[in-house]
Amino acid sequence: MGGNGGTGADKRPNAQLGSWFERSGWSKGELARQVNRRARQMGAHHVSTDTSRVRRWLDGEQPREPIPRILSELFSERFGCVVGVEELGLRAAHRSPSVSGVDLPWAGPQTVSLISEFSRSDLMLARRGFLGTSLALSAGPALIEPMQRWLVPAPAGPAGDARPAAAPDRSKRATQLSQPELDLLEATTVMFRQWDAQCGGGLRRKAVVGQLHEVTDLLQESHPERVSKRLFKIAAELAELAGWMSYDVGLQPTAQKYFVLALHASKEAGDRPLGSYVLSSMSRQMIHLDRPDDALELIHLAQYGSRETATPRTQAMLYAMEARAYASMGQPSKVKRAVRMAEDTFADVSPGEPEPDWIRFFSEAELNAENAHSYRDLAYVAGRSPTYASLAHPVMERAVELFGKDDVHQRSYALNLIGMATVHLLQKEPEQCAALARQAIPLAKRVRSERVNTRLRKTVATASRTYEDVAEVAQLGEELSQALPETAPEAV
Structure with missing residues (x-):
């Protein structure tokens, strides 16, 4: 069954969905195949969509969940911006704020409960960012206004007063965490962060989520104020890292929810x-989503x-x-x-x-990388301006040089090689573009990062369209397709 929810003879064509569909370049069959594949990834095996069903959606039929959420995710990924269910002319199902929203209560017990609930669901499902069928991206005032409450002073009283009222289980050692145990939790977070920088978000994401869930178990015990604050700080860092890794592998709604929970935990930590x-991580995600x-x-x-x-x-x-x-x-x-x-x-x-x-x-490398990408982005916004491309060139070159000496930040090295390749494209230097992109291919194979793979493919695709007669570019396209064949995304 395909999730038919529309009835009656007064249906009107869904102009909003039709507009997004036409601009996507997909055929009805391709959209149906993508919906079915995504549904299988999230465990909705009852969904079986075909061309005729897609045609009925375009004609005004309202599909049942999880179809609207799947379509929102697919079009968001296609266009690199948030495409909400309502923007597709579809009706959104009621969503539990505790699972899907970002406007959450700013209080210690609720923060602990929400992180525990969300991380547990993620560990259990781990399907393309769909926790059930209700997770969605927030943007605009729906995102910004709740985040502004980060600045509102917390209620008076020690952090320990904010713990859940239920009697703690005194049998757990968590009630008497020692300094070495807290040090070890912090050292583990540092180790996870190094793995992410070196190996990408896809390798250890579940381990980070698991560690975060364990820390929320500790937070449900009674502790002195200084220990509670330190545990909240660890939880905030782990939640931010889980969000960053989710962002890196393309799980955008999941990433945003972890970022929001991390902000709540950082507030509890003071x-x-x-x-x-x-x-800043949330801001980077919004730039990625063209917001x-x-x-x-x-x-x-x-x-x-x-x-x-x-x-x-x-x-x-x-x-x-x-x-x-x-x-x-x-x-x-x-x-x-x-x-x-x-x-x-x-x-x-x-x-x-x-x-x-x-x-x-x-570091100095990261500073140069960010500033170079700012000039590079300006060049694109200004219609491929050679002036801004020339500003980006020496700064990006310096970033590549510095990251090339860094054995840890391999993903950043790959991203800046690709960034340098795009600068050469802007400067109409296809051979140099191909050389830099070719250097990034072995790094992309080692680093499990959807961001790296996507940017590399887009850069090579743009070069191939623009300079199809340049031998180095044509050869690069063949090398990339062999080294990084496009496959259905894995659950992480």
Whole structure:
């Protein structure tokens, strides 16, 4: 059965769905095949869609869940932006806020419960980001307004007062966590972060989610205030990392929910800089989804919330992300100002200053990478402007040089090789583009990152369309198809 929900003779063609469908370039048969494949991945084996069913949807028939959610996900991925169920002219099923929403209560017990519930569901299902059939991306005011409550002061009283009222199970050692045990939990988070940078989000995502779930078990016990805050900080870092890994492998709704939960946990930990880092990850996701206005709102919220507590390295990272948002909006003067602020602030970084592990990734290489991508994005927004491409070139080249000496951040090295290839494309240098993209292929094979694979394929596809007669480009396309054949995504 295909999920038929429409009845009556007064159906009208679904113009909204029809518009997205026409622009997608898909045939009815291809869309039906993608819906069936995605349904199988999420365990909805009862869904069996065909060309005639797709035609009825376009004619105005309202499909039952999970079809609307699947279509929203497919079109969002196709266009690189949030395409909600309502934007497709479809009716959304009622969704439980605890599972799908981002407007969640800002209180310790609920935060613990929500992280526990969500991580458990993720571990049980782990199907393309679908937790049941109800998970959806939020954007615009529905996302920004709830996140602004991050700045609202927490209720008075120690963090320990916010623990669940139920009597704790005294048989668990968690009630007497020692300093070495807490140190080990933090060291494990650092290790997971290194694995992500080196191997991509697809290799250890489930392990991170599992560790996060274990920490929420600890948080349901009674602890002294300092221990509770430290556990919330660990939970926030793990939730952010689970979100980042989900984002890296293409599970966008799942990533967003983890980011939101991480922000809640960072508030319980009383760690404003960590919260600003979580917001920067959310901003990066919004840029990826072509929502630069939302990205900018999130970055400004992060900057305002941590202006008195963030280190120069964190502030520089936020300025660099602000530049990325302005670049996607096509505002060159604001891009240049933010890039300059990022560079000037980074110059204030003291090598010996103690900093949390989560910000250590923002090195000179990363600073150059972000600023180069800002200029590169400006070039595209400005109609493939050679002026901005020339600004991007030396900065991206420096990022590639620095990442080439780094054995840990292999995904960043791959992404910047691809970024350098796109700069050469903008400068109408197909041979150089092919050479850089070819260097990225073995890295892409080693790093389990859908972002790397997608960007590499898009860059090579663009080069092939534009320079199909250039031998190096034609050969590159064949090499890529053999090295990274497109297959159905795996559950992670």
